[in-house]
Amino acid sequence: MAKKLNVTPLHDRVIVKAAAAEEKTAGGIIIPDTAKEKPQRGTVVAVGSGKKDEPVTVKAGDTVLYGKYAGTEIQIEGQDLLIMRESDILAIV
Numbered sequence: 001m002a003k004k005l006n007v008t009p010l011h012d013r014v015i016v017k018a019a020a021a022e023e024k025t026a027g028g029i030i031i032p033d034t035a036k037e038k039p040q041r042g043t044v045v046a047v048g049s050g051k052k053d054e055p056v057t058v059k060a061g062d063t064v065l066y067g068k069y070a071g072t073e074i075q076i077e078g079q080d081l082l083i084m085r086e087s088d089i090l091a092i093v
Contacts, residue, residue, distance in 0.1 A: 006076075006077070007046060007076055008046060008048065009046055009047065009048040009083060010048050010049075011048050011049065011050065011051055012048055012050055012051050012054065012056060012085055012086045012087070013048045013083055013084065013085055013086070014044055014046065014047050014048065014056070014058060014083070014084060014085075014086055014089070015044070015045045015046040015047075015074075015076075015081050015082070015083050016042040016043065016044055016045065016064065016066065016071065016081065016082045016083075016084065017042055017043050017045050017079065017080075017081055017082075018038075018039045018041075018042040018080070018081075018082055019039045019041045019042055019043070020039065021038070021039050038068055038069075040065055040066060040067070040068055041063065041064070041065055041066075041093070042063070042064060042066065042082065043061065043062070043063055043064075044058050044059065044060050044061065044062045044063075044064060045060060045081060046060060047059060047060055050086075056086055057086070057092075058086060058089060058092060062092050063092070063093045064089045064090075064091065064092055064093065065089070065090045065091045065093060066082075066084060066088050066089050066090055067088055067090065070082070070084050070088035070089075071083055071084030071088060072084070
């Protein structure tokens, strides 16, 4: 992200910008808005300091995979973002 957020998550929480949902299938069929699935991939925008005995392993700029219903949707500075615990992140891509 080119612009730094004025929000810092607490402890083991991270803020993730979800990737755009797929517009077309591999065969070229256009997917309508009502049938699009929630993306499960995103880019970490901000990271908290971690718990006392557990430092955070992801860093800003990492592309991550997370659970389908993980996190809470928030809107900061006109951007739709997700805030979630680091434990909700499944993998770093």
